Amino acid sequence: MTTAGLTARLNRIGTDDSYVIIPMDHGLTMGAVQGLKDIESTIDGVTRGGADAVLTQKGIAPRVHDNTNGKGYIVHLNGSTTIGPDEQDKRLTGTVEEAIRAGADAVSFHINVGSDYEPEQTSQLADVTRKAGQFGIPVLAMAYARGPGVDSEDPEALGHAVRLAEEVGADIVKTGYSGDAESFQHVVESTRLPVVIAGGSKGTDRETVEMVRGVMDAGGSGVSMGRSIFQHENPEAITRAVSGVVHDDLSTEDALAKAGLALEVEH
Template sequence: MTTTGIDARLDRIGTDGSYVIVPMDHGTTIGAVQGLKDIESTIDGVTSGGADAVLTQKGIAPRVHEHKNGKGYIVHLNGSTSIGPDENEKRVTGTVEEAVRVGADAVSFHINVGSNHEPDQITQLADVTEQATRLGMPVLAMAYARGPDVDPEDPEALGHAVRLAEELGADIVKTGYSGDAASFEHVCESTRLPVVIAGGSRGTDRQTIEMVRGAMDAGGAGVSMGRSIFQHENPQAIANAVSGVVHHDISTDDALAKSGLALEA
């Protein structure tokens, strides 16, 4: 259920219905890795390069606002660590009301569809969307196909994950990429929500941009891409290349060339 507030805030985290979002909540999961120690400079770089919004946990909010160049801000509401007993068991870390208090334009919530923790995460995401609707706040559901018997690139499983996000009341859904545009069409057709792809582990510049190009060709609405952007040697340049594909529909070669990245990278 959309409201004027939700629509207005969606405009703050995207451009004409497409999205380049850079999650930087990974300090919770993997620690202060490259790109996150001086998160202020990274935020300035990616937003200068064309990102529509950045995403962090609530405690990082004071480090975000002065450096995001007027772009959108999303607060993530659950998390886990890579050194804990089970990284897939995301625990609630905040509320929609707290996100409002720290100046967020949207909230996000992670759910692992097919994992042992799916039942609790379904309940928690449904609670978040109820809170958010009351406050006119958009919800980005990070709905992954992850579990002991689940292929994380299976288009059927990914399609199920994005449909679940819609069924639970999300406004945007992020999921993994199935590997090619042809199979990802099924994922995008499984929901009326805008579908954005995760980046996963960092690949080459060409691999990153080809993945974005494939997702857009399949009907995707953009990216919510963390490590591939914030761990890059030049976050501004790679954000610019991704934005070129998402917002200007340019080719992989043109995106790499116009952003100053080597075509063979």
């Protein structure tokens, strides 16, 4: 049964059941890369550009709240580093209670389905959904198809990952993109949860927006895009383009034009 609190908080991190979420927990993963040193300005820009919510680790919360322009806030509960022994080995970095104390509207948790760490991460995600359910806190499961012999863009593997998230009690699921709308439709149909996609490494503006258009055409519910947004030379503009597709059903061309990006030289 959906509680009033859960519904209210889902509305804080989305718009009409669609989502433009900007994760910026990469400072733990990659260090203070471009866009994250002055994270305050980036948060201000993306929320002005149409993001529904931003996402960080709990320790960044004091730098978040004054800059969200009234938008939602998600606290991520596990992580790893690119310089550690195995980036797929995500370890707990916070609890639901700590996220609540940090002012979060929702929590998120990363699981690599198909990896050596899948069993423990599945158990931990189940624990997170159980605890979050006691407080009416939404859970965004970042469920990727990753591991030995796993194709991270295979729609069957991605479909399995998103279904796992639903089976253990998540409220929204983020996963990788299969490359085109036709194949991604299988992923969306594998669960009743809203499905949002990761952005991956930064591409051209057109590539980013075309990918978002494909997700929405497949019946997806939006994006949870980090580096493609916060490492952009104009995070507010690229967020406006992405939001135009997700929230206003714009074409790729119209979204780029609305954001003032259509005539920019692609690098």
